[in-house]
Amino acid sequence: MDFKKVLKERRSIRRYSSKKVSVSDLTAVCEAARFIPVAGNIYTVRLVIVSDEKKKEQLAEAALSQDFIAKAPFVIVVCSDLKQLRRSYGTRAEIYGKQQAGAAIENMLLKVTELGLASCWVGATDDNAVKRVLKIPEDIQIEALLPLANPLGKEEAKKKPDLSFITYFEKWGQRTAKPAKKPY
Numbered sequence: 423m424d425f426k427k428v429l430k431e432r433r434s435i436r437r438y439s440s441k442k443v444s445v446s447d448l449t450a451v452c453e454a455a456r457f458i459p460v461a462g463n464i465y466t467v468r469l470v471i472v473s474d475e476k477k478k479e480q481l482a483e484a485a486l487s488q489d490f491i492a493k494a495p496f497v498i499v500v501c502s503d504l505k506q507l508r509r510s511y512g513t514r515a516e517i518y519g520k521q522q523a524g525a526a527i528e529n530m531l532l533k534v535t536e537l538g539l540a541s542c543w544v545g546a547t548d549d550n551a552v553k554r555v556l557k558i559p560e561d562i563q564i565e566a567l568l569p570l571a572n573p574l575g576k577e578e579a580k581k582k583p584d585l586s587f588i589t590y591f592e593k594w595g596q597r598t599a600k601p602a603k604k605p606y
């Protein structure tokens with residue numbers, strides 16, 4: 423799929439068909455998480471792949487009862503291990519870790535779109551409950567759950583902000599680009 427189309431077609435999909443997702447598609451989605459920029463070349467993202475029905479139900483419960491999660495054949499639990507990053511960057515590592523997780527999540531969501539599959543970035547979770555279900559150590563961060571499924575029908579695109587709304591020129595709040603001054 424053309425890159426522009428992938429960007430525009432990506433959306434949060436929460437209604438899933440009962441069709442299976444192949445292991446090769448699952449692998450391709452997870453692979454996409456590898457190719458992100460990372461501070462100091464320290465890779466922090468870890469993925470826990472869940473297909474067990476009971477565990478998926480427990481994850482949906484841990485995600486404040488967002489039941490659609492359990493209907494996906496796979497749930498990818500995106501985590502961060504910040505130990506090495508903290509040794510290099512101190513408290514700044516908390517910010518870098520979140521940014522790296524976000525980059526990995528978006529890469530995966532774009533791959534999901536390219537494959538014609540469905541997912542949704544689920545961030546509303548009881549992190550301790552997620553850790554209990556999957557035996558994730560206390561010092562690991564839970565970043566998001568990504569259900570991976572086939573879509574049931576087509577999802578409406580959400581309205582996105584205009585470029586002019588999100589862009590300033592030269593200083594905060596300046597909406598118009600002034601022509602550069604002549605150097606003489």
Ligand SMILES: Cc1cc2nc3c(=O)[nH]c(=O)nc-3n(C[C@H](O)[C@H](O)[C@H](O)COP(=O)(O)O)c2cc1C
Nearest residue numbers: 432433434435436488542543544545546547579580
């Ligand atoms: C940090 C973050 C957390 C989110 N958490 C949830 C969530 O818990 N449940 C959910 O259904 N969607 C969640 N979403 C998806 C948003 O609702 C969705 O991205 C937004 O409505 C825009 O729609 P779109 O993704 O289709 O463009 C989350 C998205 C982000 C970036």
